[in-house]
Amino acid sequence: MEDMRKRLAMLMDSRQWRERYFKMVKAALQDSDVQTFLKQHEAELADDAIDRGTAKIYEFVSERNKIARGDLPLAPGYQPTLVVANGLIDVAYEPTDAKMAADEEAKQASLVTSVNMPKDIHDASLTNYDPTDERVDALLAANRFVLAVVADPKTFHQGLYLSGPFGVGKTYLLGAIANDLASKGGIATTLLHVPTFVVEMKSAIGSNTVLKKIDRVKRAQVLMLDDIGAESISPWVRDDVLGIILQYRMQEKMPTLFSSNKSMADLTESLAGTDRGNSEMLKAQRIMERIRFLAKEVTVGGENRRNPMTNKVPNDKE
Template identity: 90%
Template sequence: MEDMRKRIAMLMDSRQWRDRYFKMVKEALQDPEVQAFLKQHTGELADDAIDRGTAKIYEFVSERNKIARGELPLAPGYKPTLVAANGLIDVAYEPTDAKIAADEEAKQASLVTSVNMPKDIRGASLTNYDPTDERMDALLAANQFVLAVVADPKAFHQGLYLSGPFGVGKTYLLGAIANDLAEKGGIASTLIHVPTFVVEMKNAIGNNTVLPKIDRIKRAQVLILDDIGAESISPWVRDDVLGIILQYRMQEKMPTLFSSNKSMEDLTASLAGTDRGNSEMLKAKRIMERIHFLAKEVQVGGENRRNPLAD
């Protein structure tokens, strides 16, 4: 008797579930979007397409409603759409506007590789760069460089050597150039903080990774060397690291940008080691010859924006 009661209960539950399912399917078939689809594709669908496609129709309405309610759908980031395929009804999933925007943002971000650079350059933009003080010439030069590279990425475009005191926005401007190149032209940039890079290259000697690091950097589509000359550079770094990178980029005519607290003239003396009592001016001039070829000097002035107490 007990088994009979369980069997009856199971049948009733099954019948109730089927009734609910058929009710939901009926509601789905009456959905305005579904009706519009059926009307639009009448000539393409087989006579039994609706009967055979009820599950697909229900899936479409159910997933669409989940998204409208803010619930997690079957395929996050994608929206369902009804399609006619081989006379039958099917559901295809297309990326939502939000996913398309997120993917595009991620793609652009992936084009900008930064090594030990400040986080605030991730959102840097030429549009938001304040041209006040003595920064207008640098901003105009940056815009001209971006427009030229985007217009003809395969041609050689002389980069910029931004010189000026600490905190006037040289690094931010370099980051803005990289971001605008990615956004407007899908062009990849590699930004490197030179003093930190020098330390890493010295450490790379111990694990024999010097040459792979140099090779990767010298081939960057657009290379940006930030804060060159901020600290003393050893003859080895000057000749066997920077020298190799800059020589390759000069030969291959690849866009290269720099920032420095030193003018080109002062950087020459620093590379020669005159501040350390050395005199290797010939070797320093060889490096500077490459820098002069790759970039033109533009001075950036104004107040120190890193110091909130600066007036």
């Protein structure tokens, strides 16, 4: 007797479920978007298309309503649309405007590879770069470089060597150039903090990965070497790391940019080791010959935006 009651309860639930389902399907068939679709594609649909497509019609209305309510749909980021496939009704899912915008943003971000660079360069933009009197030349040169590369990416374009004191915005400007190249031309850039890269290269000796790291860097579509000369560079790094990277990029005529707190003349002295009591000027000049081929020097001036206190001029009372 107990089994009979369970069986009857199951049948009742089954009937109630079917009744609710048919009621929902009927409502879906009467939906204005569905009716518009059926009228527009009447000539394309088979005679039994509606009967065979009720589940698809219900799926379309159900998922569309979920999105309208803010509920989690079957395919987040995609919106349903009714389509005709071989005379029958089907549901296709197309990316939403928000999904396409997010995908485009992610695609552009993936084009900029930053290694040990500050986080603020991720949102850097030439539009937001403050064009003070001492920075306007650098901004104009940056815009010219971006426009030239985007217009003709297969031709060699001489990069920039941004020189100037600490904190005046040289690194930010490199990041802005990289982001503009990505957004306007889909061009990939690798930004490298040279002092940190030098430390990593020394560590790579033990793991025998020096050549692998050099090869990856030298082949970057656009390469940016940030803060070159900030610390003393050993003869090995100068000749067997930077020398190889710059020689390859000079031969292949690949866009390369630099930033430094040293002018090109001062960097030559540093690479020669004169600050360490060495005198390898010939080797330093070979490196500088490659740098000068790859980039033209542009001075960036202005206040120290990283540490404004350094701009304060002491008065007699202090």
